[in-house]
Amino acid sequence: MRKNNRLESKQMITSLQIKNYRCFEDVELKEKSIGRFNIVVGQNASGKTTLLEAINMTSGSFGLVFTYKYWRGLQMTLFARTNEEYKALWQDSFFRFDDKNPIEISLGGAPEYKRTFKMFYGKDTLEVLLKRNPLNQLSQNQITPDSFTMIPLTFEVEAGGKKYVTRPQIQPDSGSIISTTNEVPPVSKVNYVPSFLPMVSGYSVSLYSNISRRNKEDEIKLALKEVFPQIKDLSVLGIGNVPAIYCSLPESFSEKVPVSMVSSGIYKLLYILLVIASEEAKVVLIDELENGFHYSILPKVWKLILDFCGKFNVQLFASTHSKECLEALKPSIDKDEDSFRLLRVEKSEDEKKGHVVKAFGGSQLAAALETGVEFR
DSSP states (O other): OOOOOOOOOSEEEEEEEEETTTTTEEEETTTSSSSEEEEEEEETTTHHHHHHHHHHHHTTHHHHHHHHHTTTTTTOOOOSSSSHHHHHGGGGBGGGGOTTTEEEEEEESSSOOOOOEEEOOOOTHHHHHHHHHHHGOTTTOOOOGGGOOOOEEEEEEEEEEEEEEEEEETTTTOEEEEEESSOOOOOOOOOOSSOOOOOOHHHHHHHHHHHTTOOHHHHHHHHHHOTTTOEEEEEEEHHHHTEEEEEEOOTTSSSSSSHHHOOOHHHHHHHHHHHSSSSSEEEESSSSSTTTOOOGGGGHHHHHHHHHHEEEEEEEEEEEOOOHHHTTHHHHHHHGGEEEEEEEOOSSSSSTOOOOOEEEHHHHHHHHHHTTTTOO
């Protein structure tokens, strides 16, 4: 990669601290521990996905708690009728399930990324709740008055010198969860690509349409063809009132086909490129990057992703289990070691403590790959 494509530290996330979030009791990555391209490794259940989710959580959206559960195979509804049910919705987000200690995630670096996210039960919110739902207004068909002695969970984002507060609360007549907020916090410019990409076309169509509006769609098409030459063209079509991104295939195919129906790997690479090229994301998180790709194309996939990050000034955090995926990255590291970091997530030697994250420089990563040292 060209040196003049390097993203300066003042333009990206340079530090991270996570307190009381899932497997992390207190983790801090100081400046120089985070680089332009951050490769996250670790054994199963070490916390790789949680690390990426924590960075994304700083947007302040309480709905992410349920999105993460869905991506992990849990389907939960925003519904509760009792204090116990309400607390159960959130409790596994807290370290050791202890919701008495607040979750706090802080990002440092460029002004647009510098923010602190907190998730806690605050005593000051009880009065707010009772004012909104006076007990004497409840009918016999509504939730019992005892439900309203609950202190609602608070989601707080501090950014740009202001605090933005959201409190998900139980709606009296239905038990569904609604949110109250003073203001919506500024966009975090962080976008997350989960390990198994849901085949939901709406967001990818929106991304492609915005890129097309900026006359950048040819860059996406040409890039995709570098890895998958069978893709001849891309277009958004609405079949049966459901829009999706379709592709043209070799002449033996008489009709265009949705990209997601051709190959999950092709769709995943397209989605990643769309996210990187979008105006709304300048930090991209990719969980288990190797999923969906044959090992033989991983060098091309890495080169394309890194080139796109350079072209659109994007900082990358990507996790992987695969030795082949890491080895495919070596030519890029050799050209610009200073831009790379290895973040290894692992269990603490003391089982009572939370998991830890150890940071290594690009030169250490390159040396490990060169000598065949196992570091995953």
